[in-house]
Amino acid sequence: MIATSVKAKINGLPVEVPVGTSILEAARSVQVEIPTLCKHRDLMPTAACGLCIVKVSNSRRLPRACATAIEEGMEVWTHDAELTRVRRTTLELILSNHPNACLTCGRNGDCELQGMAADFGIRQDCIPRYVRELEPDTSTGSIVMDFSKCIKCGRCIEVCQEKQNVWALSFLQRGIQTRMAPAGDISLSESPCIRCGQCSAHCPTGAIVENDETATVWEALRDPDKYCTVQIAPSVRVALGEAFGYPPGTDLTGKIYAVLRRLGFKAVFDTTFAADLTIIEEASEFVQRFVHGKGELPLITSCCPAWVDFMEKRYSDFLPNFSTAKSPQQMLGVMAKTYFAEQEGIDPARIYQVSVMPCTAKKYELERTDEMFASGHQDVDVVLTTRELARMIKQSGIAFKELADQEADSVLGTYSGAGVIFGATGGVMEAALRTAYHRITGKNLEKEAIDILPVRGLEGVRSATLNVAGNEVRVAVAHGLNHVETLLNQVRAARERNEEPPYHFIEVMACPGGCIGGGGQPYGVCDELRKQRIQGLMQSDAAMPLRFSHENPEIQTLYRDFLGEPLGEKAHKLLHTRYAARAAYKR
Amino acid sequence: MYKLRKIRFSYLIWETFCMNASALAPMETMDPELRGMVERCLQEWEGREGNLIMILHEIQNRHGFVPREASLFLAEAMGIPMARIYEVLTFYHYFKLIAPGKHNLTVCNGTACYLKGSGRLLTELERRLSIKDGETTEDRMFHMESVRCIGCCGMAPAMVVDQKTFGKVAVTDVAGMIERIRLQEESDA
Numbered sequence A: 001m002i003a004t005s006v007k008a009k010i011n012g013l014p015v016e017v018p019v020g021t022s023i024l025e026a027a028r029s030v031q032v033e034i035p036t037l038c039k040h041r042d043l044m045p046t047a048a049c050g051l052c053i054v055k056v057s058n059s060r061r062l063p064r065a066c067a068t069a070i071e072e073g074m075e076v077w078t079h080d081a082e083l084t085r086v087r088r089t090t091l092e093l094i095l096s097n098h099p100n101a102c103l104t105c106g107r108n109g110d111c112e113l114q115g116m117a118a119d120f121g122i123r124q125d126c127i128p129r130y131v132r133e134l135e136p137d138t139s140t141g142s143i144v145m146d147f148s149k150c151i152k153c154g155r156c157i158e159v160c161q162e163k164q165n166v167w168a169l170s171f172l173q174r175g176i177q178t179r180m181a182p183a184g185d186i187s188l189s190e191s192p193c194i195r196c197g198q199c200s201a202h203c204p205t206g207a208i209v210e211n212d213e214t215a216t217v218w219e220a221l222r223d224p225d226k227y228c229t230v231q232i233a234p235s236v237r238v239a240l241g242e243a244f245g246y247p248p249g250t251d252l253t254g255k256i257y258a259v260l261r262r263l264g265f266k267a268v269f270d271t272t273f274a275a276d277l278t279i280i281e282e283a284s285e286f287v288q289r290f291v292h293g294k295g296e297l298p299l300i301t302s303c304c305p306a307w308v309d310f311m312e313k314r315y316s317d318f319l320p321n322f323s324t325a326k327s328p329q330q331m332l333g334v335m336a337k338t339y340f341a342e343q344e345g346i347d348p349a350r351i352y353q354v355s356v357m358p359c360t361a362k363k364y365e366l367e368r369t370d371e372m373f374a375s376g377h378q379d380v381d382v383v384l385t386t387r388e389l390a391r392m393i394k395q396s397g398i399a400f401k402e403l404a405d406q407e408a409d410s411v412l413g414t415y416s417g418a419g420v421i422f423g424a425t426g427g428v429m430e431a432a433l434r435t436a437y438h439r440i441t442g443k444n445l446e447k448e449a450i451d452i453l454p455v456r457g458l459e460g461v462r463s464a465t466l467n468v469a470g471n472e473v474r475v476a477v478a479h480g481l482n483h484v485e486t487l488l489n490q491v492r493a494a495r496e497r498n499e500e501p502p503y504h505f506i507e508v509m510a511c512p513g514g515c516i517g518g519g520g521q522p523y524g525v526c527d528e529l530r531k532q533r534i535q536g537l538m539q540s541d542a543a544m545p546l547r548f549s550h551e552n553p554e555i556q557t558l559y560r561d562f563l564g565e566p567l568g569e570k571a572h573k574l575l576h577t578r579y580a581a582r583a584a585y586k587r
Numbered sequence B: 001m002y003k004l005r006k007i008r009f010s011y012l013i014w015e016t017f018c019m020n021a022s023a024l025a026p027m028e029t030m031d032p033e034l035r036g037m038v039e040r041c042l043q044e045w046e047g048r049e050g051n052l053i054m055i056l057h058e059i060q061n062r063h064g065f066v067p068r069e070a071s072l073f074l075a076e077a078m079g080i081p082m083a084r085i086y087e088v089l090t091f092y093h094y095f096k097l098i099a100p101g102k103h104n105l106t107v108c109n110g111t112a113c114y115l116k117g118s119g120r121l122l123t124e125l126e127r128r129l130s131i132k133d134g135e136t137t138e139d140r141m142f143h144m145e146s147v148r149c150i151g152c153c154g155m156a157p158a159m160v161v162d163q164k165t166f167g168k169v170a171v172t173d174v175a176g177m178i179e180r181i182r183l184q185e186e187s188d189a
């Protein structure tokens, strides 16, 4: 019989863990935290930093706990004077290649390296500093890479290559010369980078951060000629709280509206409203293709700009499959500068539209194509990530936690539970199916069937077959771009054999977990945290009386008074976009 | 911040251009001769991923360096990410990514030469050629480089100019070395 678990001792405490468990994980099971810098919970160990060394009974070497499996009968010691001394020296060596720049760094106060230096009580430079001066890369406008702050842990590369399958980053050269760099040593905007920001979400230091645009927003808020409006994305509401000590997943919608008004925004909108709008257009598109056979199947969702960019660069044979409906951010932007402006009698040229997003790629989406200027102006003027909004609130001197809840501003503020779950992987699919079902059958899903459970969860690819009025609807959901290829290859294979496509509808989100795990969300992301944020959205959806996008009264008014029919001429002009193949490398 | 937004705007123009030109890949402007050569290398080594280093070697041997288009072509043809190819290319000092200079000026930076002032020779070369250590002049005429000990410690500081070794080089000799090559080139032309 093959043993499936091993018994060992850590600091004298007995542990029993599955075979293959690392010493690091085994120690966690008995509440022992071994210091780590390079190992990330989501990622394979790179064993680069050397901080996690431990003593083991069967060897005189000091193995790295993150990359060493615990063995039967092993005795492990994780903390003693010698280990602390070695770790301290290792840390000092890392710091000697790092600029002393905490005060002006994007990670100040929320940096794993800084935290480690604090924990070890580093009070002086013991080793002469040698820092490689390399120009920061600001070319994408979404993220900023400051190579001199890189500790070469390899997380970003692991994420970009293995989790996202983009291969925009790699290590170049070797030894002391090693540096993390855009693939092929060009600027990031010339590389295949899709600006998902997952590298910044996983980096332990300030080497990769979002492009901070808070100063631009402060300036706009203080400009008396500007009429500043704001929208917040579904996934922001369950993550912003983490920056203020709330447990992950706490829905703070009401407080966020309140603080945005205090910051000086004249109108506070909710991207979730526009999520409902996207659903109406996208579900109509689906029905048109599925029932009336007009257009390619599967229909593929397009509300994630990083995914759109990836598809345009890598899978351009799927251009006709993409939903032409714009993302909720862009729909809200154009509605604010047309419909809202008209209703309130405000000159759209004066409206300055800020959006708060979980995502760094949304900064890129603003100017993606001409259609992002459908109102005659730039529809959304600037994007702040969740982290940037947290920073603004802290700067403003507003006691966020004490604020009473408020409501969003009407005409673009009411939303359904279907819009809320947009922020989680599978949520767009679920929301669209709720409405598509109604479109096809003329009836709403039964109360027990509203939660479309097979598309929920955190597996990389999930698929389901649903019965809609006797028709089989086959759907699939993927998140984390490394999961897309298999799915698309299945579709390609069927296409080549001239068969029915294996799926009718596919949802893709670039970030693992969907937008709740976006590259601009508060730091510390791992599956545990993703689950809590998703839970927060699901609870809010379940608690809402309004659970269908097509029942949102403000959406109904919008179509009646302004847009006309879904997919109609006006809707098409304002709410849809185009895609085109692009070269992955510009150079 | 203003600067950033400006960059983004010009980026937009570039993007729009790309879309109209239906995704013009840098590779498509590749010199047909180079392309043929790369294709032959690929055939010889069956284009297998395990043979990447051998293929890159072959390209460098035949072409003098590994041009960017060649790497892009390989990435596409072999289904290997460009990032991986550059990891290999930059890992080994052997590979050159830009056309080498026609004339190579190498300064020994071994201990003996260093003590005898090779640093000053380097500075003088950098000043005269307006390039840095390891770079090539824009006209591709000169390439300069410092290297580890070349085994001529007795004649420190030493330089190698186009495979010919010079010993006890003085800073004042440098200008003459460059000038002689230039004159030679002019009379050849």
Ligand code: SF4
Binding pocket: A098, A099, A100, A101, A102, A103, A105, A106, A107, A108, A109, A111, A112, A113, A114, A149, A205, A206, A207
């Ligand atoms: S990365 Fe961390 S340690 Fe380095 S300067 Fe920034 S805050 Fe300080």
Ligand code: SF4
Binding pocket: A143, A156, A159, A160, A164, A166, A167, A168, A169, A192, A193, A194, A195, A196, A197, A198, A199, A200
């Ligand atoms: S933003 Fe995404 S695609 Fe770009 S380098 Fe980072 S992880 Fe890779």
Ligand code: SF4
Binding pocket: A149, A150, A151, A152, A153, A154, A155, A156, A157, A180, A199, A202, A203, A204, A205, A207, A208
């Ligand atoms: S940029 Fe950050 S994540 Fe990437 S290797 Fe450097 S320190 Fe690690």
Ligand code: FES
Binding pocket: A035, A036, A037, A038, A039, A045, A046, A047, A048, A049, A050, A051, A052, A053, A064, A065, A066, A067
């Ligand atoms: S955490 Fe194990 S080597 Fe860095």
